[in-house]
Amino acid sequence: MSTTTRRRTLTGTALVATAVLALTACGSGTQVNDASDGLLMWTLEVQPDRLETQQAVLDDFTAATGIEVELVPVEEDQVAQLMAAAALSNELPDVISAATLGLVRSFDGEDYVSTDIAADVVSDLGTETWTDASLALTSDGDRQLAVPSDAWAQILVYRTDLFDEADLEAPTTYESLLTAAETLTGNGQFGITLATDPTGNFTQQTFESIALGNNCQVVDDTGDITLDSAECAAAVELYTALANDYSPAGTQTVESTRASYFSGQSAMIMWSTFLLDELAGLRNDAAPSCDECTTSTYLAENSAIVPLVTGPDAGDAAGSYGEITSFVATSAASPDETTQLIEYMMSDGYVQWLSMAPEGKFPARLGSADNGTEYADAWASLETGVDTRAPLGDIYDTDTITTLSGIASNISRWALTQGQGSLVGPMTAELPLAKIIADAATGSIDAPTAQQEMVDAVTEIANR
Numbered sequence: 001m002s003t004t005t006r007r008r009t010l011t012g013t014a015l016v017a018t019a020v021l022a023l024t025a026c027g028s029g030t031q032v033n034d035a036s037d038g039l040l041m042w043t044l045e046v047q048p049d050r051l052e053t054q055q056a057v058l059d060d061f062t063a064a065t066g067i068e069v070e071l072v073p074v075e076e077d078q079v080a081q082l083m084a085a086a087a088l089s090n091e092l093p094d095v096i097s098a099a100t101l102g103l104v105r106s107f108d109g110e111d112y113v114s115t116d117i118a119a120d121v122v123s124d125l126g127t128e129t130w131t132d133a134s135l136a137l138t139s140d141g142d143r144q145l146a147v148p149s150d151a152w153a154q155i156l157v158y159r160t161d162l163f164d165e166a167d168l169e170a171p172t173t174y175e176s177l178l179t180a181a182e183t184l185t186g187n188g189q190f191g192i193t194l195a196t197d198p199t200g201n202f203t204q205q206t207f208e209s210i211a212l213g214n215n216c217q218v219v220d221d222t223g224d225i226t227l228d229s230a231e232c233a234a235a236v237e238l239y240t241a242l243a244n245d246y247s248p249a250g251t252q253t254v255e256s257t258r259a260s261y262f263s264g265q266s267a268m269i270m271w272s273t274f275l276l277d278e279l280a281g282l283r284n285d286a287a288p289s290c291d292e293c294t295t296s297t298y299l300a301e302n303s304a305i306v307p308l309v310t311g312p313d314a315g316d317a318a319g320s321y322g323e324i325t326s327f328v329a330t331s332a333a334s335p336d337e338t339t340q341l342i343e344y345m346m347s348d349g350y351v352q353w354l355s356m357a358p359e360g361k362f363p364a365r366l367g368s369a370d371n372g373t374e375y376a377d378a379w380a381s382l383e384t385g386v387d388t389r390a391p392l393g394d395i396y397d398t399d400t401i402t403t404l405s406g407i408a409s410n411i412s413r414w415a416l417t418q419g420q421g422s423l424v425g426p427m428t429a430e431l432p433l434a435k436i437i438a439d440a441a442t443g444s445i446d447a448p449t450a451q452q453e454m455v456d457a458v459t460e461i462a463n464r
Contacts, residue, residue, distance in 0.1 A: 033094055033332050038068030039341055042082075044098040044325075046073040050356045054097070057349040064344070067337050079103065083112055092332035095341060097149070098325045101137055101413060102428070104146045105421035107328060114338075117329035119144040121342045126369040131408045134324050134364035137416055146326035147342050150354060150361035151408035153322030154209040156306040157261065157275065158268040161292075170304065171268060174214065174238050174311045181246035184267040191246040192268040193260035194239070195253070198438035201428060202254040206270045207437050208414055209321035211235040214311020218414040218458055219423060225462060227455045231313045236440070236451045238311075243441035251438070262299065264290030273407060276359040279303060280395045282385030296388075300395050305403050308410045319412025324364060351378045358382040358392060362407040376405035423461060432457035 033040070043054055051073055058069045072093070074082060079096070080103075086092045092112065099107070107113050122130065122144055134148035158171055162184055171177040181191030195203040216232035219225055226232070248260060254271075258278070261269035269275075278286040281296025288299035310318045327342045345353060346365055354361045358379060367374040380393035380401045393401050415423045427433070433454055440450040 033092070033334050038070060039095065039334065039337055040070050040072065040093040041095040041097060041341070042072050042074045042079070042093045044074060044076045044079065044096070044100075045356060046075060053352060053356050057345065057352050061341060061344045061349060064348070065340055067340065069341060076100070076103075080106060083107065083110070087112060087332075090332070092330045094330060094333040094338045096328040096330065097345070099146060099328045101324055101326075101416060102421070102424050104138060104326055104328060105140075105416065105424070107330075108140065108145050109422075112328075112330050113145055114329040114331050114333050114335070115143045115145055117333055117335055117339055117342070118147050120339055121147045121327075121329075121346065124339070125343060125346060125365070129367055129369060129372070130365050131406075133319070133411045134408050137324055137411065137413060138326055140419065146328045147346060148324050148326045148364040148408075149346065149350075151322055151324045151364055151411055152273045152360040152362065153307060153320055153407045153411055154205055154270060154272055155275075155320070155407070156268060156270050156309055157279070157303050158306065159302060160304045161302040162267045170306060172306050172309060174234065174309065177268075177309055178238060178241065181242055181268065185246045189264075190248055190260070190266040192242055192270075193252055193257045193266040194243045194247040194270065194441070195257055196243055196247070196438050196441040197251050197253045198435040199431065200253055200434060201431060202257075203434040203437055204427075204431050205272075205321050207235070207239055207433060209270065210239050210309065212319040212321060212412045212414070213309045213314060215314040215317040215319075216311075217418065218427075219418050219420045219462070221418045223418075223420055223462065225455055225459050227451065227458060231311065232454075233447070233451055234311055234313060236454070237447045239437060240440045240447045240450065243437075244443055247441075258286065262286070262288045262290065264292065272360070273362065273404070274357075274360045276300075276392060276396075276404070277384045277386065280385070280390070280392070282388045282390060284387040297395055301397075305400050307403055307407055318410075320410045321413065322407070322411035324408065324411060350375055351382070354379055355382045358384045362404065364408045366406070373405075379405055423458065426461045426464075427458065430461070432461070 045054060055071055058071055062068050130148060138146045138148045156171060166183050168180045168183060169176050171180045184191040195206040197203050211232060214231045214235050216235040217226050257269055258271060260266045277283060280300040281287050290299060293299055308318055308320045327345060329338050329342060354363060363375040363379050366376045381391050383389040383391050415421055436450050436453045439445045440447060
């Protein structure tokens with residue numbers, strides 16, 4: 001099948017249909033793409049404004065190198081099916097951008113990735129310029145599976161004005177978090193609003209973040225389930241106590257938790273970094289409405305960020321839930337041209353890439369070999385927001401910006417670093433831990449029972 005036929009800009013059901021039809025028309029296996037007429041890059045960043053930004057970066061790359069790149073938007077929930085079809089028809093793209101950690105592991109399991117190209121890019125640009133966490137999560141042993149580009153994370157946001165009034169220390173540990181939640185609950189106010197939706201991935205993500213802060217792991221390097229550990233017992237007990245005693249009753253979702261903090265009902269919230277532009281009053285349909293919010297930026301100016309809540313048993317192994325997206329060079333990629341493309345996206349084009357959504361694209365590569373904070377510094381000046389746009393650095397103080405710019409350094413994930421990534425898919429799809437946490441949050445079961453049910457649920461998935 002010619003490269004001209006391969007260069008088709010199709011999205012949605014049309015792309016799926018074409019790819020599936022190719023299954024019956026072509027044989028299996030992959031081959032290196034002929035880059036004589038350019039490269040093919042699939043992107044999971046499919047919003048029109050983000051496509052426009054990406055195309056501008058690629059146009060600049062073409063002007064600099066003479067290598068043309070066709071950009072094809074692909075919905076994330078379709079990419080696995082499309083990759084299978086493309087592999088069988090020898091039509092894999094050269095590069096996939098914005099691939100999540102789960103997709104990277106899945107692609108590697110299907111032999112779709114070129115670890116040599118990924119390793120070459122990281123080495124060429126300087127291994128030391130990436131955060132250790134981003135490289136660890138995109139590697140399998142000594143194999144670099146992908147090139148990490150950016151990250152978002154689950155963070156704790158708290159009201160500094162209320163903390164100062166109550167003479168409370170920042171909630172950076174299990175102990176200080178629990179103390180603050182207890183102290184600030186009363187007179188119609190809650191210390192925290194915590195996710196308890198049994199059907200929501202947000203609940204499972206929030207618990208995972210708390211658990212990782214105490215080095216509570218689902219599994220060890222040998223594949224044994226470790227949710228029965230003392231570290232996990234402390235995590236379950238803390239989450240259960242916070243949800244039962246210091247958080248609003250009823251099912252708390254991603255929307256209701258945000259609304260509770262924005263209205264002033266709660267003094268703390270655990271949410272993703274995508275909260276930051278809304279917290280700053282830059283989105284009209286999700287704006288702060290607390291009694292003190294006489295200006296659009298009041299809540300942002302009186303909030304602080306904790307990227308990592310550390311438990312008593314964590315030692316140096318504490319982490320926080322987050323997502324890292326990557327550029328993936330496929331096993332069919334044209335090596336030299338693809339290496340040039342990814343290196344350009346992670347250098348000359350990197351700041352423009354981050355500009356698509358600075359509140360959810362924290363740099364995994366903080367700087368260049370010559371300037372170790374080049375990209376972190378540039379990130380702080382990027383405009384974010386929906387109805388109003390402004391740089392986060394104009395709204396949040398220097399300490400907060402410094403904390404945020406290093407957010408990718410704290411990210412960890414269950415099972416991936418232990419080489420047991422196959423657990424992630426079923427756990428995410430079935431959400432067994434979200435259901436159990438919700439039961440504990442309502443008092444239907446106690447913390448020890450919840451912990452044992454978690455062990456049983458993950459053991460059942462592992463034994464399939």
